[in-house]
Amino acid sequence: xxxxxxxxxxxxxxxxxxxxxxxxxxxxxxxxxxxxxxxxxxxxxxxxxxxxxxxxxxxxxxxxxxxxxxxxxxxxxxxxxxxxxxxxxxxxxxxxxxxxxxxxxxxxxxxxxxxxxxxxxxxxxxxxxxxxxxxxxxxxxxxxxxxxxxxxxxxxxxxxxxxxxxxxxxxxxxxxxxxxxxxxxxxxxxxxxxxxxxxxxxxxxxxxxxxxxxxxxxxxxxxxxxxxxxxxxxxxxxxxxxxxxxxxxxxxxxxxxxxxxxxxxxxxxxxxxxxxxxxxxxxxxxxxxxxxxxxxxxxxxxx
Amino acid sequence: xxxxxxxxxxxxxxxxxxxxxxxxxxxxxxxxxxxxxxxxxxxxxxxxxxxxxxxxxxxxxxxxxxxxxxxxxxxxxxxxxxxxxxxxxxxxxxxxxxxxxxxxxxxxxxxxxxxxxxxxxxxxxxxxxxxxxxxxxxxxxxxxxxxxxxxxxxxxxxxxxxxxxxxxxxxxxxxxxxxxxxxxxxxxxxxxxxxxxxxxxxxxxxxxxxxxxxxxxxxxxxxxxxxxxxxxxxxxxxxxxxxxxxxxxxxxxxxxxx
Numbered sequence: 001x002x003x004x005x006x007x008x009x010x011x012x013x014x015x016x017x018x019x020x021x022x023x024x025x026x027x028x029x030x031x032x033x034x035x036x037x038x039x040x041x042x043x044x045x046x047x048x049x050x051x052x053x054x055x056x057x058x059x060x061x062x063x064x065x066x067x068x069x070x071x072x073x074x075x076x077x078x079x080x081x082x083x084x085x086x087x088x089x090x091x092x093x094x095x096x097x098x099x100x101x102x103x104x105x106x107x108x109x110x111x112x113x114x115x116x117x118x119x120x121x122x123x124x125x126x127x128x129x130x131x132x133x134x135x136x137x138x139x140x141x142x143x144x145x146x147x148x149x150x151x152x153x154x155x156x157x158x159x160x161x162x163x164x165x166x167x168x169x170x171x172x173x174x175x176x177x178x179x180x181x182x183x184x185x186x187x188x189x190x191x192x193x194x195x196x197x198x199x200x201x202x203x204x205x206x207x208x209x210x211x212x213x214x215x216x217x218x219x220x221x222x223x224x225x226x227x228x229x230x231x232x233x234x235x236x237x238x239x240x241x242x243x244x245x246x247x248x249x250x251x252x253x254x255x256x257x258x259x260x261x262x263x264x265x266x267x268x269x270x271x272x273x274x275x276x277x278x279x280x281x282x283x284x285x286x287x288x289x290x291x292x293x294x295x296x297x298x299x300x301x302x303x
Numbered sequence: 304x305x306x307x308x309x310x311x312x313x314x315x316x317x318x319x320x321x322x323x324x325x326x327x328x329x330x331x332x333x334x335x336x337x338x339x340x341x342x343x344x345x346x347x348x349x350x351x352x353x354x355x356x357x358x359x360x361x362x363x364x365x366x367x368x369x370x371x372x373x374x375x376x377x378x379x380x381x382x383x384x385x386x387x388x389x390x391x392x393x394x395x396x397x398x399x400x401x402x403x404x405x406x407x408x409x410x411x412x413x414x415x416x417x418x419x420x421x422x423x424x425x426x427x428x429x430x431x432x433x434x435x436x437x438x439x440x441x442x443x444x445x446x447x448x449x450x451x452x453x454x455x456x457x458x459x460x461x462x463x464x465x466x467x468x469x470x471x472x473x474x475x476x477x478x479x480x481x482x483x484x485x486x487x488x489x490x491x492x493x494x495x496x497x498x499x500x501x502x503x504x505x506x507x508x509x510x511x512x513x514x515x516x517x518x519x520x521x522x523x524x525x526x527x528x529x530x531x532x533x534x535x536x537x538x539x540x541x542x543x544x545x546x547x548x549x550x551x552x553x554x555x556x557x558x559x560x561x
Contacts, residue, residue, distance in 0.1 A: 012465075061445075061471060063443060064443065066437070070438065087446035087480075090434050091446060094402075094436075094444060095438035097399050097434075098438025101515065101516070101519060103517070103521040104398040104435060106398075106431060125316040126317070126426070127529070128319060128320075128327070129321045129325060129527065129528060130526065131523055133522065134521070134522045135521045137520060138518060138519050139519065140431075142429070168443050168472070169471060171459070171472050174469075175466050176467050188561075212561070225483070225484045231463060232465065237428050246555065263531055263532065266532075266558075266559075269551065283534055283535075283536065284536070285535065285537050285539055286539065287541050287551065288538065294541060294544050294547065300545070300548065301548035301549045
């Protein structure tokens with residue numbers, strides 16, 4: 001059976017969205033898994049037509065199987081090859097794209113097949129424009145992987161290939177103590193920026209979050225650089241894209257790279273001490289002032 | 304031993320606007336070294352110093368990427384020399400096309416043991432050029448790299464994974480995409496700016512490079528300004544925080560946001 005779309009899977013079976021997109025294109029869908037066998041089993045039960053699992057020694061990261069993944073994909077060349085955005089998935093997709101000579105498209109809003117072309121609408125230049133491209137030949141798509149797919153009836157057989165891994169070895173894995181979060185499922189989100197003076201002040205943000213029944217997220221420098229929060233909590237062009245009922249920014253200047261992550265929010269509120277901050281051009285309600293006075297007042301008003 | 308650090312000379316979309324017909328107006332934007340590339344340069348310089356390696360900057364793009372100002376901006380950040388492929392046909396090149404050109408240049412440079420790249424470009428931010436580049440070369444790639452020690456051929460690489468960090472050992476050549484916080488780039492001083500003018504700038508012709516043909520041809524058929532939700536843009540008087548807070552909460556309740 002020759003596949004129309006290959007889905008590349010790494011250490012996690014979080015590929016629900018990829019399966020939906022691949023299915024929408026019609027034709028058989030294959031999945032090539034570079035992670036643990038259990039991931040291949042989850043994916044095999046999700047309604048794909050073919051699963052290839054790259055068996056590798058236990059101490060190598062998924063990236064080490066990049067040539068094996070590219071081999072599998074190139075042996076049954078697809079119209080479209082898809083992966084999620086995790087670092088290791090990007091590496092595997094890059095290897096497959098290089099082998100196929102495929103065009104690479106990220107940030108796709110829609111994908112369709114029109115005769116000999118694959119038509120993709122994707123957000124470009126920090127999401128300031130939507131671009132439509134027509135690709136003749138294979139396309140590599142980087143997309144939000146989505147949740148673990150639900151099980152469909154039956155299970156595809158798992159074919160096994162022995163991967164000759166690249167010379168990479170895992171020496172140590174340390175999980176940090178940040179709570180993981182799925183910002184996409186939150187109805188209300190607070191975005192914390194560099195206007196916050198100290199890490200201890202996050203306690204005040206947590207209190208506000210409780211009063212609002214919201215999750216706390218942040219701008220990129222708060223997660224990278226300051227390291228006050230996990231990287232899965234930063235919002236923006238290279239971080240999370242969310243569309244909650246309410247997005248309340250606190251001490252965020254409103255740079256394009258951040259705000260493109262919340263264009264879908266129903267209502268946006270901004271608190272910032274600088275009346276000229278760009279964020280006030282992009283909000284429904286703006287409060288110019290000291291967040292250390294305004295946030296406690298809002299907490300009190302909500303109680 | 305040679306370390307290559309790739310970089311991009313481009314504009315920040317923050318300074319661009321999209322016209323009603325969907326075309327992008329870059330006329331007010333000033334090109335520069337892409338935001339996260341100085342992080343890669345800093346990281347690469349430290350590795351090159353530790354290993355006694357030559358550090359080569361590599362860029363490919365449309366007209367302008369090879370101007371003296373662009374070359375100097377890169378060279379002032381600790382590179383020993385730069386290799387530039389300046390060809391107008393690369394202005395709108397796709398990620399995989401650009402990666403294939405960079406791979407061909409790396410092969411041409413020769414004896415390269417390690418390639419360091421930035422996290423993502425400020426304009427496209429696809430995070431895919433380093434991974435396709437590695438695929439073209441048949442080398443391992445690791446993204447979100449936060450720290451590197453050791454020598455090319457025997458590297459210890461720390462990288463962010465969802466929910467934590469992982470330490471990897473890599474033998475042989477590799478492509479490492481640095482995370483945005485892998486190093487704090489220093490601002491070049493006057494001495495470095497002056498020295499930059501005297502460092503070698505090598506130019507490679509695109510047509511003279513052995514770039515494999517792409518099976519895919521990508522054509523841009525349209526650009527449009529995305530439809531954005533209209534925002535109320537209402538400022539709430541904050542002279543009394545308690546009154547402001549009450550007004551906000553009332554407005555949010557009315558809007559169904561609470």
